[in-house]
Amino acid sequence: MKALIDNLAVARKKSKNLLGQMLPSEVADRIMAGEITKPVSFECATVFFSNIVGFSDIAAEANSIDIVNLLNDLYKYFDTIIDNHDVYKVETVGSQYMVVSGIPKRNGENHVSEIADMALTLMSGIYSTFKVRNLDIKVELRIGIHSGPTVAGVVGTKAPRYCLFGDTVNTAARMESSGSAMRIQVSEPTYELLRKTGQYNFEIRGKIPVKGKGHMTTYWLTGKTGFISPLPKLEDFPLAN
Missing domain, CATH: 1.10.287 (Helix Hairpins)
Known part of the structure; x- marks a missing residue:
């Protein structure tokens, strides 16, 4: 017994x-x-999306094992960085990486700074440190961030997933997809929250057409006071056509 x-x-x-x-x-x-477990509403959280620029072209030219190794190495690298921030990795889908702060653990207004700090650290690492095995390429990221109300809940029973729902998620994804290589694009709500801290540096992008959202004013997050790790300069990475 x-x-x-x-x-x-x-x-x-x-x-x-x-x-x-x-x-x-x-x-x-x-x-x-x-x-x-019931769905839970969160008044405000910050959602992060990143993607590898030109991943389809990279995948078409490289063999499958090298692509798997690339993604494994990249996500392991990402995972070591997010462990130092109050964030939760929601999922990875292909070359897309999704993270949230303020969910499932509420953290006041710290969620926006946690994601911004994480994004700057990730961008700096990709720019100056990360190396790709067996492929003669340099990975370039496109990052998008948006803050707003979100609903979170568990979907499924055999392979349950913790999912986020709502317009905030869609808008964060649009911030990524409408962005550009080696730039961090943030929405106006995220910009306003970060601006209140007086710690972050921005360049305004202006009004841009965003699929499903009309025109939105967005900003490039370019740095933070006291952040000394190397970051890409916007002039070295022109906007995509």
Whole structure:
């Protein structure tokens, strides 16, 4: 009987660890306890999207193993950086990487600074440190950030996922897709929140057409007071046509 109990305990611990890798720990704990998880609304959070510029062309010219190695190396590198910030990695889809702050743990207005600091660190690392194995290429990122209300909840049972829903997510994705290589594009709500801190540097991009949103005023996040790691200069990376 003791052996059976021990085996059950081990199996339960493995299940909890696996679930904890797929979901936020507090959400995983509630599921393991048999509680029903309901969608939760968050008044304001900051959502980050990044993508590899020209990834389709890179994938077409390289072999599949090198592409898998590229993404694995890149995401492992990203993961080591986000561990130093109060953020949650929502998912990776192909070359796209999605992170949020302020969800599932509320952190006041710190969410916008956590994402901005993370974005600057990631951009600096890609610009000055990250190397690609076996491929004679230099990875360039396109980053987009937006802040606003969001709903989060668990979707699915066999392979549950913690997903974000709402216009904030869509707009953050548009900030990425309408951006440009080695630039961090932020929406006006994100800009206003960061501007209040008095710590960040920007260049205004102006009004641009954003799919599904009409025209929006956006900004390039270019640095932060006291941030000494090297960052790409905008003039070295002209806007995409």
